[in-house]
Amino acid sequence: MKSSDYLMKREERVLFALRALYQSYGYTQYKMGKFEEYDLYVRNKDFLVSDGVITFTDTDGRLMALKPDVTLSIIKNTRDADSIVQKVYYSENVYRISGSTRQFKEILQTGLECIGDVDLYSLCEVIALAAESLDAIDGENVLELSHMGVVSALVGQLDLDPDVHEQVLHCIGEKNADGVPKLCPDGDIGGVLALVNAHGAPGSVISALRPFCTQGLAKAALDELETVSAILAQQGHAGIQLDFSIVNDMNYYNGIVFRGYIRGIPAGVLSGGQYDKLMQRMGRDARAVGFAIYMDLLERLGGEVRPYDVDTVLLYDDGADVPRLAQTVRRLAQAGRSVTAQKAVPEKLKYRQLLKFSEGGLEILESHD
Amino acid sequence: MINVALPKGRLGEKVYGMFAAAGYECPSILENNRKLIFENADAGVRYFWVKPSDVAIYVERGAADIGMAGKDILLEYAPDVYELLDLNVGRCRMAVAAKRDFRDDTEKTLRVATKFTIIARRYYAGLGRDIDIIHLNGSIELAPILGLSDVIVDIVETGKTLLENNLEPLETIVPISARLIANKASFKFNSDAIEAIARGLKGQVKDYD
Numbered sequence: 001m002k003s004s005d006y007l008m009k010r011e012e013r014v015l016f017a018l019r020a021l022y023q024s025y026g027y028t029q030y031k032m033g034k035f036e037e038y039d040l041y042v043r044n045k046d047f048l049v050s051d052g053v054i055t056f057t058d059t060d061g062r063l064m065a066l067k068p069d070v071t072l073s074i075i076k077n078t079r080d081a082d083s084i085v086q087k088v089y090y091s092e093n094v095y096r097i098s099g100s101t102r103q104f105k106e107i108l109q110t111g112l113e114c115i116g117d118v119d120l121y122s123l124c125e126v127i128a129l130a131a132e133s134l135d136a137i138d139g140e141n142v143l144e145l146s147h148m149g150v151v152s153a154l155v156g157q158l159d160l161d162p163d164v165h166e167q168v169l170h171c172i173g174e175k176n177a178d179g180v181p182k183l184c185p186d187g188d189i190g191g192v193l194a195l196v197n198a199h200g201a202p203g204s205v206i207s208a209l210r211p212f213c214t215q216g217l218a219k220a221a222l223d224e225l226e227t228v229s230a231i232l233a234q235q236g237h238a239g240i241q242l243d244f245s246i247v248n249d250m251n252y253y254n255g256i257v258f259r260g261y262i263r264g265i266p267a268g269v270l271s272g273g274q275y276d277k278l279m280q281r282m283g284r285d286a287r288a289v290g291f292a293i294y295m296d297l298l299e300r301l302g303g304e305v306r307p308y309d310v311d312t313v314l315l316y317d318d319g320a321d322v323p324r325l326a327q328t329v330r331r332l333a334q335a336g337r338s339v340t341a342q343k344a345v346p347e348k349l350k351y352r353q354l355l356k357f358s359e360g361g362l363e364i365l366e367s368h369d
Numbered sequence: 370m371i372n373v374a375l376p377k378g379r380l381g382e383k384v385y386g387m388f389a390a391a392g393y394e395c396p397s398i399l400e401n402n403r404k405l406i407f408e409n410a411d412a413g414v415r416y417f418w419v420k421p422s423d424v425a426i427y428v429e430r431g432a433a434d435i436g437m438a439g440k441d442i443l444l445e446y447a448p449d450v451y452e453l454l455d456l457n458v459g460r461c462r463m464a465v466a467a468k469r470d471f472r473d474d475t476e477k478t479l480r481v482a483t484k485f486t487i488i489a490r491r492y493y494a495g496l497g498r499d500i501d502i503i504h505l506n507g508s509i510e511l512a513p514i515l516g517l518s519d520v521i522v523d524i525v526e527t528g529k530t531l532l533e534n535n536l537e538p539l540e541t542i543v544p545i546s547a548r549l550i551a552n553k554a555s556f557k558f559n560s561d562a563i564e565a566i567a568r569g570l571k572g573q574v575k576d577y578d
Contacts, residue, residue, distance in 0.1 A: 176452040176453075
């Protein structure tokens with residue numbers, strides 16, 4: 001392990017690896033300011049993961065917000081160009097209300113966006129990078145794909161009232177197979193139940209859905225999902241699974257959506273998908289796909305406990321010869337041993353050795369080497 | 370090993386009975402002792418009892434892989450979990466109740482006492498009724514009797530408590546029963562084991578309809 005690796009926490013190492021990964025595929029870093037006009041978020045309120053935004057009034061009277069989201073700012077600041085795909089990655093703090101506590105939280109989010117003439121290649125590239133990002137965090141991971149087109153076509157066939165439609169989507173999101181027949185007692189719900197129950201390896205899931213997706217949008221969407229899964233499998237991303245419980249807001253997302261999990265972290269760490277509809281809503285004539293990784297969740301991985309906080313604790317008295325003390329500390333630090341000079345041992349500090357500085361020289365009081 | 374959070378109390382014991390009948394028994398759990406965690410290594414399950422309203426928190430945060438929670442808790446707190454099975458036990462309903470002589474005066478804001486403020490707010494928002502929510506933690510039935518509220522929104526099982534206090538149920542908001550819930554990330558990494566448990570429990574679900 002390089003000394004810089006030793007100094008870095010897991011999140012920092014992962015961040016480094018991800019930057020290298022994204023840059024190697026030609027993504028450029030997109031650096032943003034911390035603030036954005038509040039108006040941008042009001043217009044796309046439902047796109048935000050949490051509903052609260054920290055606002056303040058700028059010196060010229062405009063209502064500003066601390067960024068709760070990165071994607072909207074990136075879309076706003078990119079331009080449409082034929083046959084070009086703009087590829088950017090970012091690593092930014094966002095400010096959101098955290099679920100249960102209802103308190104604002106600063107969350108480090110990293111991710112990438114691919115905006116413009118997004119075709120099958122770009123789509124596969126982004127999903128492959130999502131899979132590789134998970135690998136960079138931990139080998140034991142799962143990347144799941146869903147297709148909003150399949151979900152919307154199969155639920156759409158039932159021709160439900162808008163609120164029941166919403167509740168059926170909710171049931172799919174929570175794998176609640178018992179809830180669907182209660183909501184549509186007379187409907188032909190075979191396709192929706194297949195969406196709830198089928199998950200796992202692409203081959204078996206697509207076979208299970210195929211009888212319900214024989215024509216129109218449903219077939220086209222399932223075909224696309226099959227093609228993308230096959231291309232990713234060919235590239236060696238064997239761990240990719242299909243699961244339709246990823247139900248993102250259909251007003252913004254379309255096409256393929258995906259979510260990534262790491263063993264040991266109780267929630268999804270990666271979330272992404274195609275959001276052409278958001279682009280349309282923002283008056284843009286371009287397609288887009290991207291994903292975000294919630295870096296704060298990586299803390300939950302644990303397992304990296306440093307045996308010592310510091311190599312050496314150097315104890316000295318009030319009357320110590322300060323120039324000589326300073327020189328001793330400097331010598332120890334330069335020899336590659338971290339050192340803290342103290343008059344007493346700080347409570348619960350873990351150290352390799354305890355030295356006593358006195359006129360006679362250094363005396364070893366304890367050594368754990 | 371699958372960690373299972375069970376709600377303390379009669380309902381939790383009933384659900385444990387379903388687990389046991391499905392082949393996931395752990396006899397030490399019924400012994401009267403101070404142990405907190407009970408394990409059956411052969412069956413691959415580990416049980417612990419928690420306060421019923423906390424089950425969803427244990428599961429959502431991954432301390433338990435699966436658990437059993439009432440639909441009332443799931444609707445109120447909306448935890449980000451999978452709801453794999455309706456266990457069809459602990460059946461009751463979330464209802465609006467009031468004193469027998471209650472007449473809704475639509476000229477006034479309706480005062481609603483409840484433990485389930487989100488469910489109540491959502492229900493009355495759907496009706497477009499202006500309400501004043503009074504959040505209470507227990508003895509909800511007292512509120513209309515003492516004039517603290519006009520109506521209550523609470524769980525009604527047999528309606529006996531309401532009757533004894535000269536109250537009556539007015540509307541059913543939603544039927545409630547116990548559900549098997551699972552942590553989403555745990556489900557990805559243990560789907561075979563969790564689905565086997567869900568299948569086993571499904572075989573124990575009694576159909577009341």
